[in-house]
Amino acid sequence: MKKLIKISAFATLAFVGALGIQSFTSATSDSTEKVLGNIEFKVINDTSSEYKYCVNGGHNYISAGASKGFSYSEGTEIKHLEGSNCGNTWFKVTSSMHGKSFKLSELK
Numbered sequence: 001m002k003k004l005i006k007i008s009a010f011a012t013l014a015f016v017g018a019l020g021i022q023s024f025t026s027a028t029s030d031s032t033e034k035v036l037g038n039i040e041f042k043v044i045n046d047t048s049s050e051y052k053y054c055v056n057g058g059h060n061y062i063s064a065g066a067s068k069g070f071s072y073s074e075g076t077e078i079k080h081l082e083g084s085n086c087g088n089t090w091f092k093v094t095s096s097m098h099g100k101s102f103k104l105s106e107l108k
Contacts, residue, residue: 038071039093042101051104054079054086062104 045051045062052061055078062068070078072093080087091107 037073039074039095039098040069040071041093041097041099042067042069043104043107044101045104047104052081053090054081057086059084059086067101 043062044067045064047064049064050061052059054060055072055076059081060068061081070093072078074093074095076093078090078093080090082088
């Protein structure tokens with residue numbers, strides 16, 4: 001009886017584990033498809049100076065010559081940082097941005 005319980009418990013655990021793994025794996029065939037509800041893209045700072053920006057009130061930057069990955073929901077506004085305040089909108093995140101890279105000089 002104990003052996004049957006052990007086998008049953010193992011089978012149940014294996015089944016639950018397989019379901020868990022399956023629920024976290026997905027295949028995407030379309031590069032414009034959202035991943036986990038966010039649009040993922042990259043901005044490459046192709047200028048010779050650091051660029052400062054705001055997202056949802058938080059300040060951030062991209063160093064000169066560096067690239068930065070972004071992952072935000074569609075419609076999120078990325079704003080210029082003007083002094084210590086968020087300024088005008090730099091751009092809004094759209095679904096067409098997913099999986100792409102953009103040069104900073106082209107977004108300004």
